[in-house]
Amino acid sequence: MFKITALPTPQVRALQAGGPDAYGASPERAVSEGAGNPCRHCLQNIPEGKEMLILAHRPFSETQPYAETGPIFLCAAPCEQYEGDEMPEILTTSPDYLLKGYGLDDRIVYGTGEITPTDRIGAKISDIFARPDVAYIHIRSARNNCYQARVDRV
Known part of the structure; x- marks a missing residue:
């Protein structure tokens, strides 16, 4: 048995409020083109025309050689964290x-x-x-x- 886990809501709310990303920068704001802009909190594609955030994310608590950092998207407006049994x-x-x-x-x-x-x-x-x-x-x-x-x- 396993569970797909989305980014934690407190972390996402801080980023949506302009908090710093993994590089200490404010998330960039852009408009979603639809497919290809997956939110890592609700685990859905951000609808076309909706505002989104682009930011650097490191899914590890500490830096170390295996702690990869890369770009992700988030809904700019608050969304619900994915919690489901189906594939998101x-x-x-x-x-x-x-x-x-x-x-x-x-x-x-x-x-x-x-x-x-x-x-x-x-x-x-x-x-x-x-x-x-x-x-x-x-x-x-x-x-x-x-x-x-x-x-x-x-």
Whole structure:
């Protein structure tokens, strides 16, 4: 069993209020073009014409060699954090995604990274979690390596 975890609401609200991103900069404001602008909080595509934020995100609490930082999008207006049992919208719009397992030390567990077809995400998550040294998984864009969501054991 696993759970797809979106960015925490307090962190997102701070960014929506103009708080600093992973590089200490204020999020940029832009207008969504629709598909291709996935919000990492509600895990839906930001509707075309709606305001969005573009910012640097590091999904790790501390900097270290494996703490990747990259661009993400968020809805500019408050949205509800994704909490569901189904695959979220943003993980159904691309033909494949990069999945990687991480240990308790927030470092990549070698041998877990794989570009996975969208219809095999659930099976790949189960395969990665079969390893006892994996604490959690990141789902990233297979094309641009952008962080999409975290996967935790339930």
